[in-house]
Amino acid sequence: MADLGSGTWPPAPSRTERLVLRASEARDRAAFIELFASPEVGTYVGGSRPRAELERAVPEVPGRRPGLFVVERDGTMIGMVTLDRRDAERPGHVRPGGGEAELGYMFLPEAWGRGYAAEACAAVLDWFADTSPGEPVVLCTRSANVRGMRLAVTLGFAEVERFEEYGAEQWFGVWSPGTASS
Numbered sequence: 001m002a003d004l005g006s007g008t009w010p011p012a013p014s015r016t017e018r019l020v021l022r023a024s025e026a027r028d029r030a031a032f033i034e035l036f037a038s039p040e041v042g043t044y045v046g047g048s049r050p051r052a053e054l055e056r057a058v059p060e061v062p063g064r065r066p067g068l069f070v071v072e073r074d075g076t077m078i079g080m081v082t083l084d085r086r087d088a089e090r091p092g093h094v095r096p097g098g099g100e101a102e103l104g105y106m107f108l109p110e111a112w113g114r115g116y117a118a119e120a121c122a123a124v125l126d127w128f129a130d131t132s133p134g135e136p137v138v139l140c141t142r143s144a145n146v147r148g149m150r151l152a153v154t155l156g157f158a159e160v161e162r163f164e165e166y167g168a169e170q171w172f173g174v175w176s177p178g179t180a181s182s
Contacts, residue, residue, distance in 0.1 A: 079107030
């Protein structure tokens with residue numbers, strides 16, 4: 001996997017039944033700040049950040065990088081899905097030397113419980129399978145994040161191991177094309 005998918009970034013916006021996945025735009029800045037300032041969102045991702053700090057730090061067009069998909073519903077950003085390389089120094093790998101594609105996601109609390117994360121993550125996994133055939137994707141979440149673990153299994157991730165990181169037990173799984181249980 002030389003990069004996250006072949007071709008140029010960003011890919012053209014893609015539509016699911018209810019959502020649009022696209023590159024970040026300036027109009028998403030407020031939603032990015034809300035995501036990172038939200039105590040609810042921060043529960044399983046290392047905590048929230050002060051809104052004033054985010055207002056100063058977040059660029060005009062936040063999240064403009066390969067592997068970051070803004071998730072939009074009815075013209076408004078409700079969350080994001082990311083694919084990043086897993087750092088070889090961190091625990092949890094399925095290939096020697098690491099560097100696997102790692103799926104991540106964050107959604108605003110008002111979008112929780114409606115299946116948007118499953119819909120968006122499945123679309124990103126499909127995109128990745130098309131652009132990087134045969135490449136595995138990994139996911140790591142705190143074991144205490146019951147909803148996150150349930151989503152991982154729904155998406156077709158199989159548990160590989162559990163380990164201690166960031167002061168908590170982590171659940172680590174792998175996905176390969178064709179394993180989704182949806």
